[in-house]
Structures are given as structure tokens and as C-alpha cells.
Amino acid sequence: MSTQVHLPENSHGNENVQGTPTLSLLSQELFKPYSHQSAPAESVAVSYLRAQAIGRAYGLTVQDVLHLTPKFWQMHTDMAMGMDAAALTLVTIQYNLAAGTIAPYMKKRPDLVQLMDNILQFNYSAQFLLTEIGHGLDAANLETRATLLPNGEFDFHTPTANAAKYMPPTSPVGLPRVAVVIARLIVKGEDRGVRPFIVWLNDGHKMCDGVTCKVLPRRTGSKPVDHSLTYFNHVRLPGSALLGSLDTPVNMRLNFLATIWRVGVGTLALSTSMIPMLKRGLYVAGKYSMRRTVQGSHNKPMAIIGFRTQQRPILHALAQVYVFDAYAEDSARLFVDTRIEGPVRHGIGTVLKAVVNQATQGSLHSLAERCGAQGLFEYNNIIESQLEGRGISVAEGDVLALCIRLASELLLGRYQMPAPRNPQSLLALHERGLFKECWGLMKTIKGGHRSDEFNNLILPRCQPLIEAIGQRMAYEAASQAGVHPDLLALYEIGAIMQDPSWYVQHAGLGREAQFMMEEKALNAVLPRLEELLEGTGAGPYCDAPILSQGAWDAFIDRLVKYETPRSDKTQGVINRTSRL
Numbered sequence: 001m002s003t004q005v006h007l008p009e010n011s012h013g014n015e016n017v018q019g020t021p022t023l024s025l026l027s028q029e030l031f032k033p034y035s036h037q038s039a040p041a042e043s044v045a046v047s048y049l050r051a052q053a054i055g056r057a058y059g060l061t062v063q064d065v066l067h068l069t070p071k072f073w074q075m076h077t078d079m080a081m082g083m084d085a086a087a088l089t090l091v092t093i094q095y096n097l098a099a100g101t102i103a104p105y106m107k108k109r110p111d112l113v114q115l116m117d118n119i120l121q122f123n124y125s126a127q128f129l130l131t132e133i134g135h136g137l138d139a140a141n142l143e144t145r146a147t148l149l150p151n152g153e154f155d156f157h158t159p160t161a162n163a164a165k166y167m168p169p170t171s172p173v174g175l176p177r178v179a180v181v182i183a184r185l186i187v188k189g190e191d192r193g194v195r196p197f198i199v200w201l202n203d204g205h206k207m208c209d210g211v212t213c214k215v216l217p218r219r220t221g222s223k224p225v226d227h228s229l230t231y232f233n234h235v236r237l238p239g240s241a242l243l244g245s246l247d248t249p250v251n252m253r254l255n256f257l258a259t260i261w262r263v264g265v266g267t268l269a270l271s272t273s274m275i276p277m278l279k280r281g282l283y284v285a286g287k288y289s290m291r292r293t294v295q296g297s298h299n300k301p302m303a304i305i306g307f308r309t310q311q312r313p314i315l316h317a318l319a320q321v322y323v324f325d326a327y328a329e330d331s332a333r334l335f336v337d338t339r340i341e342g343p344v345r346h347g348i349g350t351v352l353k354a355v356v357n358q359a360t361q362g363s364l365h366s367l368a369e370r371c372g373a374q375g376l377f378e379y380n381n382i383i384e385s386q387l388e389g390r391g392i393s394v395a396e397g398d399v400l401a402l403c404i405r406l407a408s409e410l411l412l413g414r415y416q417m418p419a420p421r422n423p424q425s426l427l428a429l430h431e432r433g434l435f436k437e438c439w440g441l442m443k444t445i446k447g448g449h450r451s452d453e454f455n456n457l458i459l460p461r462c463q464p465l466i467e468a469i470g471q472r473m474a475y476e477a478a479s480q481a482g483v484h485p486d487l488l489a490l491y492e493i494g495a496i497m498q499d500p501s502w503y504v505q506h507a508g509l510g511r512e513a514q515f516m517m518e519e520k521a522l523n524a525v526l527p528r529l530e531e532l533l534e535g536t537g538a539g540p541y542c543d544a545p546i547l548s549q550g551a552w553d554a555f556i557d558r559l560v561k562y563e564t565p566r567s568d569k570t571q572g573v574i575n576r577t578s579r580l
């Protein structure tokens with residue numbers, strides 16, 4: 001597939017309207033409601049143009065990318081990211097992974113300035129190729145090779161089918177395409193660990209010599225993007241393609257982690273993009289529930305939002321997005337604080353990813369379900385967001401694998417996450433209780449953390465443990481940020497009801513007490529539902545037909561129609577006369 005993108009005039013800088021640079025983009029034809037009947041190639045082209053427009057609207061600089069400024073984080077939580085997750089994929093690869101990997105080398109490599117300028121201005125499409133078909137979670141064992149030749153050039157090669165680079169889009173789309181490709185450096189037959197290399201993939205119209213792209217089918221439920229398999233057949237690269245040194249690293253593991261450090265940034269940054277996805281699904285479900293009616297008592301129409309079963313998932317999601325906004329901001333602040341040791345900062349990203357992923361998937365599932373048959377269609381913005389969120393749960397580190405690694409290191413005492421501000425809060429007690437359970441089990445395990453017992457008894461508890469840390473940290477961040485106490489109370493009981501048996505057993509909080517806490521919190525937030533929905537800022541970014549009767553009527557008018565003209569009503573009637 002070759003999807004051609006026609007570039008609009010370059011518009012640099014920040015067109016900031018009411019706090020977000022992308023709001024003004026919504027008036028452009030490019031950001032009008034997405035047609036799910038479009039051909040895949042056309043849809044891919046739209047996502048590239050949207051990604052380009054978003055990138056140019058933010059106008060990130062090298063300093064923004066390198067030092068992770070507030071503008072960098074804001075871009076990932078922009079509502080436009082929830083509107084088109086294909087554009088989100090392209091934007092975060094472009095600015096975080098590709099530009100972010102190149103940026104530290106620019107001080108000693110002035111030859112990289114022009115390349116970086118074109119990446120930041122989105123004149124080029126920049127990709128980051130790390131994982132391979134045979135190496136995902138164990139990417140440290142990747143096979144792609146860059147062999148130093150006597151003349152100083154590199155022979156860049158995919159040695160086996162399993163070494164094909166997997167997922168990043170690499171097909172020609174009209175934009176010149178360059179990539180940061182992570183490969184194994186071979187010097188005089190010696191493996192010197194992995195390094196980043198700058199590799200040109202295509203000129204926007206045809207692939208470069210020796211580079212092969214095979215475009216994968218569309219991911220279920222996602223907006224189309226040209227995810228690919230990419231192969232290199234003895235491609236000659238100049239010596240300047242190497243980012244870094246030819247020297248053998250002192251520690252291969254640390255060298256690998258340093259090479260892919262932007263993946264750790266992406267664990268946090270990309271995970272915060274689930275917040276606008278949740279806001280979008282919440283807004284649609286909330287608005288639809290207020291206008292959708294059923295026949296009530298005395299044959300009077302009743303809005304379905306009047307039912308507690310409808311209110312419950314909507315109000316819980318509402319509390320989550322207000323809490324998560326504050327939590328994302330606080331996590332970004334901690335992540336860039338160099339006084340905090342590196343593993344803890346990476347843990348900050350893992351913890352946020354775990355708790356936001358769990359809440360987003362659960363809430364979007366419930367919100368789609370409460371919209372009935374309408375919730376099954378991508379065009380209504382809810383189930384689409386849920387499926388896009390599934391992709392984020394795997395990207396920049398599979399959430400379960402990240403939780404297992406972090407929980408294991410915390411349980412082994414290698415470092416600690418930020419301590420609770422209020423150790424006696426219910427969520428802090430829950431977190432501490434889960435740690436105690438695991439520590440108690442570990443005392444009975446004789447083979448250490450590599451044993452079958454650790455695998456059987458501790459690994460299944462790792463993700464709930466990390467989620468418990470995240471629930472506590474999210475609650476504390478929101479409280480410190482001044483989120484309304486009613487929303488905090490609703491978020492707290494929502495977290496409690498994720499593990500109700502622990503609170504029954506250890507906190508003296510029985511089932512009935514938990515239900516009454518929830519009822520009180522729901523009743524407190526319900527009167528402000530419409531105001532709080534509008535406060536999410538999601539409205540302008542939602543294009544679901546079920547938002548209003550007018551939108552639904554316009555949607556129906558656009559559908560393909562089959563009918564027999566009334567003046568010709570005998571046409572198409574089945575002839576039932578037997579021909580025997």
C-alpha cells in the first residue's frame with residue numbers, strides 16, 4: 001500500500017485557543033467527523049495529516065523534547081489525541097521516540113541539526129524501530145546487525161525472518177521517512193551491544209535500496225495506520241548513521257537501557273493519552289444518557305440517566321478523569337525530578353500506566369455497555385477508544401510485564417516508590433496490606449525470585465500491587481491539586497470496590513458499608529453531572545452521532561440507502577409462481 005499525503009502549507013508555532021493549541025484545528029476540514037466508510041489508504045492519509053497538524057500546532061523545540069517540558073506532556077494529554085489514536089501513534093513516535101533519541105547527540109553532532117528541524121516541523125515522518133518479530137519483551141536480544149566495514153561504513157542487515165522489525169509504520173506515504181533503528185553493533189566480529197542508527201526508509205514514494213516494508217492488516221477497532229514489518233538486506237550506511245560510540249560498553253544491560261531510554265518516557269507519556277480517550281467515551285455516554293428516554297410510569301418519557309445502573313459507570317468515570325488529570329501532572333513533575341533515582345522515576349510511569357489502563361478499560365467497557373447497541377459501533381467514540389487503549393497497554397512496555405518487573409524489585413527492597421502522604425488513608429492501608437501479604441509469602445519461598453514458587457505465588461499479585469500504589473498516588477495528587485472532595489470520595493470508593501474483600505477482612509469495612517459509601521458519593525456528584533461533563537473539555541472533540549438528534553439525523557442521511565422507487569414497486573418482487 002502506498003498512501004500519498006499531500007502536504008499543506010507549513011504553519012509553525014502555537015495556535016493556542018482556550019488553553020489548547022488543537023482547538024482551532026477542529027474548524028478545518030481535516031478534523032471533520034471521520035468517515036468509517038473511507039478506503040483504508042484514504043483513512044491512513046488523514047491520520048498522517050492530522051498528526052502533522054497537531055505537531056505543528058504545538059511547535060515543540062529540541063529543548064521541549066530533550067528536557068520534557070510541560071508542553072511535551074500537554075501534547076500527550078491533548079483531547080485531539082483521544083480523537084484520532086492513529087495520529088497519536090504517529091505523533092508520539094515522531095517527537096518522543098525518534099526526536100527524543102536523537103536530541104542528546106546534537107551537542108556534539110551539528111550535522112544532525114537539519115534532520116532534527118525537519119522532524120520537529122513534521123516535514124519528515126520519523127520512526128523508531130526496536131522490537132522484532134522474535135524479540136518483544138526480550139528486545140535486548142534483538143538480531144538486526146550493523147557490521148562495521150573497513151572503510152568506516154556499516155552493513156545493515158536483517159539476518160533472520162524473526163529479526164524483522166515489528167509494528168512501526170514504514171511504508172511510503174508522501175513524506176520522506178527516516179528512522180532511528182536499534183541494531184546490534186558488530187566490530188571485527190565482536191558483539192558490542194545495541195546502538196541507535198539513523199536509517200532512511202523511503203523518499204515518500206518508493207523504498208530505499210535494500211529496505212523492504214510489508215504492511216500489516218488493520219488492528220481491530222483502530223483507526224488505520226500502516227503498521228509494518230521492516231527488513232534490511234545488507235543496506236550500506238555511512239559512518240555518521242551511528243549515534244554514539246564504537247567502544248564496547250562496560251555493562252551491556254545498562255547500555256541497552258540507556259539506548260532505549262525514551263521508551264521509559266513513553267511509558268508515562270503515552271499512558272496519559274488514555275485520559276482523553278476516557279473523557280471522550282464518558283462525554284458521549286453521559287450526554288446520550290441524558291437525552292435517551294424510555295417509557296416511565298404514567299406513560300411519561302424518562303431519561304435513562306435516572307437509573308442508578310446508568311449513573312454509576314458514568315459518575316465513576318467522571319471522578320476518574322478529574323483525578324487522573326491531576327495525577328498525570330504530578331507524575332510528570334516527579335518523572336523529570338533528577339533528585340529522584342532513575343528506577344523510581346521509571347516506576348512512576350509504570351504505576352500510572354497500570355492504574356490508568358485498568359480504570360480506562362473497565363470504565364469504557366461499562367460505558368459502551370450502557371449505550372446498548374449504540375455502544376457497539378466505532379463511530380460513537382466509546383468502544384473505539386477502548387480498543388485503542390488496548391494498544392497503549394502494550395506499547396512502550398506491556399503493562400503486565402512492567403508491573404511484574406517493578407513489583408519484584410520493590411518486594412526485593414531495591415528501591416521504594418514515594419511514600420504515602422497520609423499512611424492512615426484507606427488506600428494507603430490497602431497498599432501496605434498487599435505488600436505485607438507478598439512479603440509474608442516470600443518468607444516461605446526457598447528458591448528466590450527466580451523459583452517456581454515465586455512464579456506461582458507472587459507474579460499473579462504483581463499487577464494488583466502496582467495498581468494499589470497508583471490508586472493511592474492518584475488520590476493524593478488529586479487531593480493536593482484541589483480536586484473537589486465529592487469527586488475524591490467517589491474515586492476512593494471506586495478504588496475500594498476493586499478489591500472489596502481486602503477491606504472487609506482488614507479494614508472493617510463490610511459490604512453494606514461499602515455500598516453506602518458509594519451511594520453517598522454518587523448522590524453528591526450526580527447534581528453536577530452536566531457541568532462536570534462540560535468541564536472535561538471533551539465536547540468539541542466528540543463527533544458521535546448519538547450526541548444529539550440533529551447529529552443522528554445527519555448521520556442517517558449519509559448512510560448508503562437501498563430502496564425500490566414507489567413508481568416501480570413491482571420491481572424486485574419475488575415471483576412465487578412455480579416453473580415446474
